[in-house]
Amino acid sequence: MIWLFDLDNTLVNRDAAFAAWAGEAVAGHGGTDADLAAIIAADDGGFSRKADLARVVIDRLGLPDDVPGTIELFRAGIRDHVQAYAGVLDTLDVLSGAGHAVGVVTNGNSAQQRGKIARCDVERHVDAIVVSEEEGVAKPDPRLVEIALERLGMADVDRRDVWMIGDAAHADVAVGRAAGTRTGWVSHGRAWSGGARPDVVAGTTRDVVALAASPAHRR
Incomplete structure (x- = not known):
């Protein structure tokens, strides 16, 4: 077989890893539960366009307007947390x-x-x-x-x-x-x-x- x-x-x-990173990112930037929920929803279990997800993360967390950098930020966060x-x-x-x-x-x-x-x-x-x-x-x-x-x-x-x-x-x-x-x-x-x-x-x-x-x- x-x-x-x-x-x-x-x-x-993977989803738990993303949620763990998102929770830390939101807390670290003074975000709210609504920000966390929006970011997790925008991820769509990993199937959303990464640029679209990055835009939500940038807008919700007030990050610099750097889509490629933000994509690498959450990708690194997933790698750091995944089990x-x-x-x-x-x-x-x-x-x-x-x-x-x-x-x-x-x-x-x-x-x-x-x-x-x-x-x-x-x-x-x-x-x-x-x-x-x-x-x-x-x-x-x-x-x-x-x-x-x-x-x-x-x-x-x-x-x-x-x-x-x-x-x-x-x-x-x-x-x-x-x-x-x-x-x-x-x-x-x-x-x-x-x-x-x-x-x-x-x-x-x-x-x-x-x-x-x-x-x-x-x-």
Whole structure:
């Protein structure tokens, strides 16, 4: 079996890292709870345009009008605070120990994603890492999955033996479907609203893996 995982909010808690940085930034600049709420809302779980988010941060905190500098400010804050979810790296080791191939398929800026991967010590627990900026293609384009399978030496594998697992319906589930893999959605307590349900839905990454690896989903 081949397991492909999203990074942000799947293996590492990116949203908690952003919220921690934002809380410190707001407090440090004399902001209010309303400022914090506005900044977190503008982040949109990491899916907003970074320049738009930077503009909200600048306006709310009274920072110098430097969009690139502000983007690097919050990116650095995320890197400084990000942590892997409890037990998730152990789960990757269990999969590898059972002879399965494990990879990371992530959208995003290369330096940022590689920084999170390094801080959380993800790389030594997986067999391949694919970052969208480095490849010039992003989820939900299935070519990113194909690149990952090539890196794993599994380009010709039956796609029904591949799981794509992540928290974003429009990126992670969509790319798995486009590539013909099976799909697992990490809900974090949200209700599924993206049309046909993924093959597996659970609240945490570890629970998604447990369900996907269960006899009910074995081929």
